[in-house]
Amino acid sequence: VTVVERGRRSVQGTRLSAFQHGNRGAGGGVAERDPKPGVEVATSAPVPSAETELECRIRRSATAAMERYKYGDESAFRELYGLISPRLYRYLFRHTRDRVLADDLKQQTLLHMHQARARFIDGANVFPWMYRIARCLLVDSYRRSGRELPVDGIDDEPVCPKGAADERLIGQQLEERLYAAIAKLPESQQAALGFQLEGLTYGEIAEAIGKTESSVTSLLHRAKRDLARLLAGVPD
């Protein structure tokens, strides 16, 4: 007899503390053997995908590396660098479209994290902190240089794909168009949407922008609505 339990899982069962407590509960959603012989219980809790587990593991590793670095393990920063530097570069390059500037801002962000090593709070999530510093330095850099975040390309229609090279080109054009449209949004919406596109959860975005999760939900809702308007070319 297979009994499907729907909605009977407790909050602890569905809200896995994967970040802090490892992969406990990763088997949620897999049929479990009930103590009663012959009765299988299939739980309705969603199975964390391999992708999600990997992301949680990366976050834990980053926190652990930063903690080791805080307490004097000099080699831990190299490990941390390997974990976060590619993401940081991707984030900054998407928003600047300038390799040199993205590299420079990435190094400034990491320098800031290095200088704050002794202030690191044990167990704190590195990602919201890192992305927030990067965003802050990015905005500051544009403000100082008197430039605007790049908004060119929003009106360019992508070309029709013909071959593999064209597909790559259209991917790039679509991404440029998306980020150019994001650059036209208000700062708080840009930050929240940019962080969500980088894969941060609502909780992490809330931490990164200093708001509550419910504020983030409505902020992202407004951002996506405005972004859709911008991409469709509808005037405000």
Next chain:
Amino acid sequence: MLYDPSDPPRPPPPLPSTAPVPDPAADEAFLRMLQSKPAATVRQLRVRNVALFALAAGFVAELFYWWGGMRAAPRPGYLIVETAVGAACIAAVSTWALFGRRRSMLGRSAIFLGVAGLATPFALFVWKVLASSQQPGMMDLWETRPGFKCLRLSIVMGLFPLLAMALVRKNSDPNHPRLTGASLGVAAGACAWVFTDLWCPVAYVPHLLLGHVLPITVLALLGAALGHLLIGVRAPR
């Protein structure tokens, strides 16, 4: 940080293959540069922070003594203890809430700081009025004490802890440095309130508003300015 199955962390999408990649040699050079510029260790930071707070406490104590120390009359002793202990508890909770960062490197949310920052002077004021109203004559007008001396004393005494807290939190808040600075100002004002309360026997409401509550507002404004200058994260010039 809970993993919510409806909102799982996701890997960021890769850059298009046409995007330039960072230079690995530059990465290596950067890591070597960091090794040659070691940051403060936990121990060094702890020593510095303890020294800063000790210095601030020393200045406050010295100033309080120089200003005349505790003045009891005409208050009964238990009223002094009641108001001072209550104010000290409120100041301690307020400092914990406004200066602490909980378990996040980015500190508390703007809403939390705003609510705690507004609640602190309100709680201190209500406590003082409630405690003093139980005693006859304690809330009467004092012609010679409009509150300017208390205003000066509170502001000057609050400056030292404010500066110490701002230095401890230097370059630490990329989110809302002005609000964080203002919160530190409120916490410093709450600490100064305790000493001003020991010094000043007047509980006449306009006096309290001018000499005891207004300094917290002034310190919050100073804190906001300090937050902009010291606490925010900026690109090096």
